[in-house]
Amino acid sequence: MPVTVFTGNHDLWMFGYFEQELGIPVFRAPIQREIGGKTFFIGHGDGLGPNDKGYKRMKKVFTHPLSQWLFQWLHPDLGTRLANFSSQQSRAAMPPEERDWLGEDREWLLQYCHRKIGQGVAPDYFIFGHRHLPIDWLLNNGRSRYINLGEWLHFNSYAVFDGNDLELRFFENQGRVVGNR
Numbered sequence: 001m002p003v004t005v006f007t008g009n010h011d012l013w014m015f016g017y018f019e020q021e022l023g024i025p026v027f028r029a030p031i032q033r034e035i036g037g038k039t040f041f042i043g044h045g046d047g048l049g050p051n052d053k054g055y056k057r058m059k060k061v062f063t064h065p066l067s068q069w070l071f072q073w074l075h076p077d078l079g080t081r082l083a084n085f086s087s088q089q090s091r092a093a094m095p096p097e098e099r100d101w102l103g104e105d106r107e108w109l110l111q112y113c114h115r116k117i118g119q120g121v122a123p124d125y126f127i128f129g130h131r132h133l134p135i136d137w138l139l140n141n142g143r144s145r146y147i148n149l150g151e152w153l154h155f156n157s158y159a160v161f162d163g164n165d166l167e168l169r170f171f172e173n174q175g176r177v178v179g180n181r
């Protein structure tokens with residue numbers, strides 16, 4: 001089965017291993033693809049939209065070769081501890097029971113989709129993760145949909161494209177999709 005990986009905020013230091021050893025393509029920025037006559041705009045979703053300025057700054061630092069060079073001089077005991085700490089910080093920032101729809105003005109990825117549509121990018125599906133909430137939202141051009149895949153730790157949610165339409169599903173779990181359709 002072909003696998004494609006999109007790096008997100010937990011994978012900023014994913015380098016060539018998947019591509020070189022496993023032949024799995026890795027994308028570090030959103031891509032657009034046509035699949036079965038439908039158009040898809042796919043990405044992880046980190047650092048997109050109007051806000052999240054702190055993360056955008058941090059991403060610049062983390063992806064800079066100088067920071068990566070400096071980090072490799074830390075003793076692995078310290079480096080691993082630092083990496084675990086920073087990763088837990090961001091996971092704890094949004095516990096599953098608090099993951100409610102924030103409203104159209106506070107959902108950054110929704111705003112990102114609308115901005116893209118304003119720029120003439122109007123795929124059938126915008127597909128993101130990162131928000132950790134299963135979302136299927138009809139956008140304001142009346143045609144494009146913002147799909148958020150949710151996540152696998154609590155909701156077990158995923159999306160299936162049957163060649164005609166795309167649907168969010170839940171594996172062995174009663175799930176709820178946030179939507180406006």
Ligand SMILES: [Mn+2]
Nearest residue numbers: 008009046130
């Ligand atoms: Mn993320």
